[in-house]
Amino acid sequence: xxxxxxKQLSALLATKKISSVELTGEFLKRVQALNPNYNAFITxxxxxxxxxxxxxxxxxxxxQAHPLTGIPIAQKDIFCTKGWLTTCGSKMLSNFVSxxxxxxxxxxxxxxxxxxxxxxxxxxxxGSSNETSFYGPVxxxxxxxxxxxxxxxxxxxxxxxxxxxxxxxxxxxxxxxxPAALCGISGIKPTYGLVSRYGMIAFASSLDxxxxxxxxxxxxxxxxxxMAGFDTRDSxxxxxxxxxxxxxxxxxxxxxxxxxxxxxxxxxMSADVARAVEAAIGEYRKLGAEIVEVSLxxxxxxIPVYYVLAPAEASSNLxxxxxxRYGHRAPEYVxxxxxxxxxxxxxxxxxxxxxxxxxxYVLSHGYYDAxxxxxxxxxxxxAQDFAAAFAQCDIxxxxxxxxxxxxxxxxxxxxxxxxxxxxxxxxxxxAGLPGMSIPAGFGDNNRPVGLHLIGNYFAEAQMLNVxxxxxxxxxxxxxxxxxLIA
Amino acid sequence: MQWEIVIGLEVHTQLSTRSKIFxxxxxxxxxxxxxQACAVDIALPGVLPVLNHGAVERAIRFGLAVGAKxxxxxxxxxxxxxxxxxxxGYQISQYELPVVDGGNVKIPVGGDGNEHExxxxxxxxxxxxxxxxSLHEDFHGMxxxxxxRAGTPLLExxxxxxxxxxxxxxAFAKTLHSLVRWIDICxxxxxxxxxxxxxxxxxRPHGSDKLGTRCEIKNLNxxxxxxxxxxxxxxxxxEILEDGGTIRQETRLYDSDKDETRxxxxxxxxxDYRYFPDPDLLPLEISADWINRVRAMLPELPEAKRSSYMxxxxxxxxDAGVLTATREMAGYFESTVKLLPAQAKLCxxxxxxxxxxxxxxxxxxxxxxxxxxAQLAGLLxxxxxxxxxxxxxxxxxDAMWRGECDGNADIIIETKGLKQISDAGEIEQLIDGxxxxxxQQVADYRNGKEKAFxxxxxxxxxxxxxxxxxxxxxxxxxxxxxx
Numbered sequence: 001x002x003x004x005x006x007k008q009l010s011a012l013l014a015t016k017k018i019s020s021v022e023l024t025g026e027f028l029k030r031v032q033a034l035n036p037n038y039n040a041f042i043t044x045x046x047x048x049x050x051x052x053x054x055x056x057x058x059x060x061x062x063x064q065a066h067p068l069t070g071i072p073i074a075q076k077d078i079f080c081t082k083g084w085l086t087t088c089g090s091k092m093l094s095n096f097v098s099x100x101x102x103x104x105x106x107x108x109x110x111x112x113x114x115x116x117x118x119x120x121x122x123x124x125x126x127g128s129s130n131e132t133s134f135y136g137p138v139x140x141x142x143x144x145x146x147x148x149x150x151x152x153x154x155x156x157x158x159x160x161x162x163x164x165x166x167x168x169x170x171x172x173x174x175x176x177x178x179p180a181a182l183c184g185i186s187g188i189k190p191t192y193g194l195v196s197r198y199g200m201i202a203f204a205s206s207l208d209x210x211x212x213x214x215x216x217x218x219x220x221x222x223x224x225x226x227m228a229g230f231d232t233r234d235s236x237x238x239x240x241x242x243x244x245x246x247x248x249x250x251x252x253x254x255x256x257x258x259x260x261x262x263x264x265x266x267x268x269m270s271a272d273v274a275r276a277v278e279a280a281i282g283e284y285r286k287l288g289a290e291i292v293e294v295s296l297x298x299x300x301x302x303i304p305v306y307y308v309l310a311p312a313e314a315s316s317n318l319x320x321x322x323x324x325r326y327g328h329r330a331p332e333y334v335x336x337x338x339x340x341x342x343x344x345x346x347x348x349x350x351x352x353x354x355x356x357x358x359x360x361y362v363l364s365h366g367y368y369d370a371x372x373x374x375x376x377x378x379x380x381x382x383a384q385d386f387a388a389a390f391a392q393c394d395i396x397x398x399x400x401x402x403x404x405x406x407x408x409x410x411x412x413x414x415x416x417x418x419x420x421x422x423x424x425x426x427x428x429x430x431a432g433l434p435g436m437s438i439p440a441g442f443g444d445n446n447r448p449v450g451l452h453l454i455g456n457y458f459a460e461a462q463m464l465n466v467x468x469x470x471x472x473x474x475x476x477x478x479x480x481x482x483x484l485i486a
Numbered sequence: 487m488q489w490e491i492v493i494g495l496e497v498h499t500q501l502s503t504r505s506k507i508f509x510x511x512x513x514x515x516x517x518x519x520x521x522q523a524c525a526v527d528i529a530l531p532g533v534l535p536v537l538n539h540g541a542v543e544r545a546i547r548f549g550l551a552v553g554a555k556x557x558x559x560x561x562x563x564x565x566x567x568x569x570x571x572x573x574x575g576y577q578i579s580q581y582e583l584p585v586v587d588g589g590n591v592k593i594p595v596g597g598d599g600n601e602h603e604x605x606x607x608x609x610x611x612x613x614x615x616x617x618x619x620s621l622h623e624d625f626h627g628m629x630x631x632x633x634x635r636a637g638t639p640l641l642e643x644x645x646x647x648x649x650x651x652x653x654x655x656x657a658f659a660k661t662l663h664s665l666v667r668w669i670d671i672c673x674x675x676x677x678x679x680x681x682x683x684x685x686x687x688x689x690r691p692h693g694s695d696k697l698g699t700r701c702e703i704k705n706l707n708x709x710x711x712x713x714x715x716x717x718x719x720x721x722x723x724x725e726i727l728e729d730g731g732t733i734r735q736e737t738r739l740y741d742s743d744k745d746e747t748r749x750x751x752x753x754x755x756x757x758d759y760r761y762f763p764d765p766d767l768l769p770l771e772i773s774a775d776w777i778n779r780v781r782a783m784l785p786e787l788p789e790a791k792r793s794s795y796m797x798x799x800x801x802x803x804x805d806a807g808v809l810t811a812t813r814e815m816a817g818y819f820e821s822t823v824k825l826l827p828a829q830a831k832l833c834x835x836x837x838x839x840x841x842x843x844x845x846x847x848x849x850x851x852x853x854x855x856x857x858x859x860a861q862l863a864g865l866l867x868x869x870x871x872x873x874x875x876x877x878x879x880x881x882x883x884d885a886m887w888r889g890e891c892d893g894n895a896d897i898i899i900e901t902k903g904l905k906q907i908s909d910a911g912e913i914e915q916l917i918d919g920x921x922x923x924x925x926q927q928v929a930d931y932r933n934g935k936e937k938a939f940x941x942x943x944x945x946x947x948x949x950x951x952x953x954x955x956x957x958x959x960x961x962x963x964x965x966x967x968x969x
Binding site (some may be wrong): 095099197198200201204234236312321326 | 531565568631766
């Protein structure tokens with residue numbers, strides 16, 4: 001049952017072979033056993049989860065069930081959840097019990113899904129290894145000495161270790177896809193604007209996008225069916241007719257044009273990752289796809305552009321954490337400025353401070369044009385590269401990350417090395433395009449490798465189809481870590 | 487040295503929307519602290535702004551009323567600074583590409599025969615949210631924060647430095663104040679802070695075309711304070727310059743108790759607000775269609791009315807300005823003058839004098855005036871045709887105000903017997919009697935004592951309880967005394 005798909009779990013619930021309370025209890029038991037070692041959850045509240053499961057059972061009994069009714073879902077601790085501690089991985093919000101639900105949480109609640117707990121994450125989603133969390137690092141289920149990736153490391157770990165059937169994540173520069181790759185699960189960052197950002201604590205507003213993390217493309221489609229949709233409370237939310245993201249899963253891939261950016265395959269990628277990606281491309285050839293070479297010449301600028309724009313927005317977004325109305329306030333201070341300084345100095349970790357400083361700097365008088373405006377211009381060029389590439393192909397593929405999961409502590413003292421682990425994922429956020437990672441085998445030390453799929457705007461159903469077909473002929477996505485330490 | 491004062495104003499007008507500019511919370515004044523602050527206003531983690539289109543519409547209305555360009559797109563930007571009553575740590579405002587670009591306003595200037603209009607150019611007007619309030623007095627050793635006002639929509643109107651005296655600045659502020667109420671975008675309540683001015687003041691030697699260093703005086707919430715603060719500040723700057731000093735660019739506060747301005751912060755202390763486009767709000771697109779719809783709903787503007795009052799009714803710029811202070815005032819005047827088209831000046835004088843004075847005394851709006859335009863016209867007709875004197879008319883007006891005889895001037899005049907005596911024979915008889923009874927005054931007058939004449943007139947009026955036509959009395963009396 002731990003390895004069952006969402007569809008299978010839904011069938012078990014619908015046919016009363018198991019109740020939501022029982023199912024939730026099973027996963028809670030697993031969380032209790034594994035979480036002390038893997039630290040995937042910041043908050044687990046059995047009473048609240050079981051109360052939701054009971055309500056879900058009532059929904060199931062009344063015949064009002066939705067495909068996710070009664071299924072436990074792990075929620076990244078970036079989504080404000082009414083009555084739950086919502087910390088965003090930060091000491092700053094270590095006392096913040098949200099009085100309201102994020103748009104995404106409302107949608108899961110309406111679908112009758114059960115919140116099995118709030119997952120650990122890099123502080124304010126700033127990090128690629130989950131080591132910046134105030135609540136300590138998450139461990140990789142495939143190797144407890146390795147990082148799970150970040151910032152949605154807790155969600156990736158929870159799904160990979162089967163502590164939850166599926167989870168939510170958010171992705172500003174790769175925060176869904178990179179941990180999905182490093183933990184051997186599937187994850188999709190939808191087109192910017194598809195999933196409401198209301199109640200999703202902002203890191204970089206123009207880049208942040210929520211999305212699902214699960215074992216398979218099919219599960220992602222069911223999750224996205226719940227998560228996606230217009231929200232009047234988010235001005236960047238897109239008003240579109242609802243779609244069924246699972247509708248095209250079964251479509252054959254004959255004639256699909258897969259673009260391989262030549263720039264991705266020249267440097268930086270480690271040999272084990274290259275081998276796995278090439279093997280996956282081989283599978284796609286067998287499925288009838290055609291491989292074309294495309295060029296994304298400005299992709300190399302993604303990291304510098306991102307590390308101007310994301311900190312700029314973050315420096316402003318995080319100004320509300322001032323100790324005045326909620327969150328951490330320094331216990332002692334002499335005046336207002338001292339209260340601000342001490343509260344923020346104590347409440348934020350080093351990486352968050354670094355980005356606030358960078359962002360404040362690039363927005364400063366005299367530097368704004370040279371950094372922020374210049375980065376915005378390059379952002380457009382990066383998006384134009386993709387537009388040109390999609391004239392030649394239907395979908396772009398490559399590695400999600402340059403290497404498999406690295407060791408805990410290996411890069412935590414070298415921010416630039418850490419930033420480079422998002423080198424393949426960041427450009428899609430800058431362009432607002434959907435990106436996805438699916439398991440594509442194992443590299444060195446038997447650590448998972450992720451295959452990165454980039455689609456055109458609103459091509460989620462097609463991307464899920466492309467991933468699903470691959471998952472019909474491979475079994476990487478149902479492999480479970482075999483050395484979990486309870 | 488002769489100095490010229492140069493003034494530009496920034497006016498914050500609170501827009502009259504029922505909900506806030508980026509949230510659904512109410513904007514009503516005077517509610518219990520923090521009872522009108524929702525999750526967005528408090529800036530809880532994760533909340534997002536959604537633009538209130540009613541605020542945009544009001545900005546468009548203003549732009550059209552001053553002949554400005556409406557920018558599309560216009561951009562919302564974040565102005566970043568820390569303050570406890572600024573919940574997000576930034577204010578959503580507009581920086582580059584404000585919604586209203588340019589435009590101008592005509593103000594009445596000069597006086598005593600030199601009345602004319604002057605055009606003041608506007609730089610821009612942009613939408614922004616207000617901050618909350620810090621309450622320092624009510625909590626011992628602590629500061630209370632009331633976020634009811636946070637997120638209230640403001641239109642900040644910025645003028646070019648086109649004013650040359652505090653009187654012009656006040657005239658400009660009053661014209662704007664009247665305009666924003668006229669087009670119904672702001673209630674204009676200055677006590678509640680719905681209309682507040684910052685003044686940029688500099689001085690320069692007369693004839694110079696170079697601007698001097700300016701100081702900004704913040705938060706002037708009455709026309710009187712605006713005038714006094716500018717006068718003080720200009721004097722201060724002239725004194726410094728005349729003593730060979732230089733002006734430091736700074737922001738100053740006006741202390742109305744001491745009638746002086748003092749330093750709030752200097753340019754060197756000025757914060758870097760790190761403006762950048764708000765990524766939570768898309769560029770604001772305003773279609774030509776939307777602009778046209780707003781234009782179609784605009785009332786005739788005070789400026790157009792002022793011109794027509796001057797051209798059609800021969801009123802002075804000053805009178806036209808006073809009568810177009812509010813739409814209700816203009817409506818009252820127009821309804822009155824329609825019934826008495828040949829007596830526009832008389833109508834204007836009465837509305838600006840007796841009617842306005844009485845309304846002011848009883849703290850009433852013209853909309854609440856107990857004397858209707860038709861009733862007033864009835865009274866003014868009696869003045870113009872000589873039925874009553876202007877002086878008697880004031881008594882009639884009092885009776886009308888009290889609602890006597892249903893406010894009908896004719897009936898009041900009739901029942902009270904206030905009709906003016908204009909019969910030449912009757913007046914002659916009266917004067918003969920007075921001359922006979924007052925030989926001393928008659929002799930005095932004939933000996934060159936002018937005062938004696940007034941005394942005789944007074945007796946004539948007294949004898950008729952003021953009803954004798956004073957012009958006739960004067961004329962006949964003079965004639966008889968010369969005889």
